[in-house]
Amino acid sequence: YLYEHVSNYVKEKFGLNTAIITGTVDGRTTADLKKTDLNTVLTCFSPVSKDRDLFENMPKTDIDILIATDCISEGQNLQDCDYLVNYDIHWNPVRIIQRFGRIDRIGSKNKVIQLVNFWPNVTLDEYINLKSKVETRMKIVDMTATGDDNILSEEEKTDLEYRKAQLKKFQEEVVDIEDMSSGISIMDLGLNEFRLDLLEYVKRHPEIEKAPFGLDSVVPASEDAPPGVIFVLKNRSDSVNIDNQNRLHPFYMVYIADDGNVVCDHLSPKAMLDKMRFLCKGKSEPIPQVYKKFNKETKDGKDMSKFSDLLGKAIASIIEVKEESDIDSFLGGGQISFLSNDIKGLDDFELICFLVIR
Known part of the structure; x- marks a missing residue:
């Protein structure tokens, strides 16, 4: 079907020769060849890689388009070719690799080669x-x-x-x-998509390398992101990385809601980063309606008791502390900040930054 619909069209319109090869019978071609056996057709299709000029009896006519079955998917050097189209997708992907390997080979003179896959309708x-x-x-x-x-x-x-x-x-x-x-x-x-985003950001904002720890930002809540805080922490020891489950160790991220329930734990970095991206991406300026609410809530940062409490619960979720009595909840009044070290486990963590959702 492909040969019948391609060969005459490209011959008449572009002057290109087409050939077809199968494993059972000799091929056909629009080129002027006396023989259409497998070796002759492939040599005329890829004359450089198959050293056609070394053989006096080999036709010097070029074949530009080759239509073939998997009979040419192994043991052939066809690196003159720079464009491969799969019209059928084999259930075994190794077959597709083998096909592409015919042209994606050492010795190719092409700067670029391309693979195109036609999926079923x-x-x-x-x-x-x-x-x-x-x-x-x-x-x-x-x-x-x-x-x-x-x-x-x-x-x-x-x-x-x-x-x-x-x-x-x-x-x-x-x-x-x-x-x-x-x-x-x-x-x-x-997590590669996030790495790429980060590399691009650092390239445009190199000053981020000198940013101090403990910075915060405030973003609006959404249906999938309830009010709360996302803490980004760095662990100072290996003791909390139970069974090496945290792939980001020594860094930990915990999304904890205002009611103290963990929305997303430190063992789900992909889900966490998805939420952070959704909440933050594209927002380059402070959002008054949320940061003003946060400033009022914390008396311009002087009273961080609520967030100290949430930080304690976030750390508790990491170190798997079962009883609430093991955590000082920081419910007292006065000027309370993250500099206080009364939370159990806080000595083991450094607060990198936190994102407030309001």
């Missing part, structure tokens, strides 16, 4: 669920290999620590990943 994909299964399998391949093998996702960004954590999660959790209803994005599970 929506109706067919709903029936066979191919896209989800292949993307999921590719994700598994990527996590268990070198970290840069995913050729289905152009924005793939992975690292060894992330894959190690995910593999551990797969080992401990009983889940049939192939039965998931949608493909998994590495960006959904990892």
